[in-house]
Amino acid sequence: MAYCVDIYNFPGSIEYEYKWEGNYGAKGEKRAARERPSPWQIELQNQINKKNRIRRTIKANFVENDFWLTFTYRKGERKDMQGVKEDLNNVLRKLARRYRKFGAELKWMRVIEIGARGGIHIHMIMNRIRGADTDVLIKECWQHGRIFFSNLYEEGGFEQLAQYMAKVPDEEERKKKGLPRKLTKEEYSYSTSRNLIRPKPERKRYRRWTMRKLLLYGPKPTPGYYIVTESIRSGTNRYTGYSYMRYTEEKLDRRI
Incomplete structure (x- = not known):
């Protein structure tokens, strides 16, 4: 397997999360050394996941x-x-x-x-x-x-x-x-309340691209949107050893 991207669509923005699937990276991706997460680090990651669920539900x-x-x-x-x-x-x-x-x-x-x-x-x-x-x-x-x-x-x-x-x-x-x-x-x-929309991502899988290309040249915005520079996060997951990237796009008309 290569990598996948989870796409969250909101009324005025789109969020992207690129990450590896399975136990193997894409061609050309060398796995970095991994760490075993401590209980504190697991708790911290759970809090981050909880915060992101709340934030997306609000949006x-x-x-x-x-x-x-x-x-x-x-x-x-x-x-x-x-x-x-x-x-x-x-x-x-x-x-x-x-x-x-x-x-x-x-x-x-x-x-x-x-x-x-x-x-x-x-x-x-x-x-x-x-x-x-x-x-x-x-x-x-x-x-x-x-x-x-x-x-x-x-x-x-x-x-x-x-x-x-x-x-x-x-x-x-x-x-x-x-x-x-x-x-x-x-x-x-x-x-x-029970009537809230619970955002679910659209998942796309890629087998030919490499994360190296994405990290080297950066993401390209969707037509009609711009990439929020401060939202870009990329690096190597210290627990899986594989690269990741996250960023958000917003509609151009919201910039005016």
């Missing part, structure tokens, strides 16, 4: 000026995890009904976070109803405290936002927040 379902929300509880009203999830489910049911009245479908992604003093708050990405005061609808449905509104900003392909949603508090951060124990998966995992 496939949300656009600039959709909402980044923080739901908080008023002073004196502190809930446990189960109570917070019940409150959130009630709000989402109400909002789903109101969205349908405007002919829209509610989409969301959320992560529940424990603050420095142990209080729980909710971060959520939510789509905006075009032509409606969506922020007013959301405020009317949340009766437990304040909501902080921000607009999504797509610079970097939502990289920072995905990084935030994928993070797992480490030992130092838990101590800084005064948390007495390691958090359960429920307390740091993200959740989404």
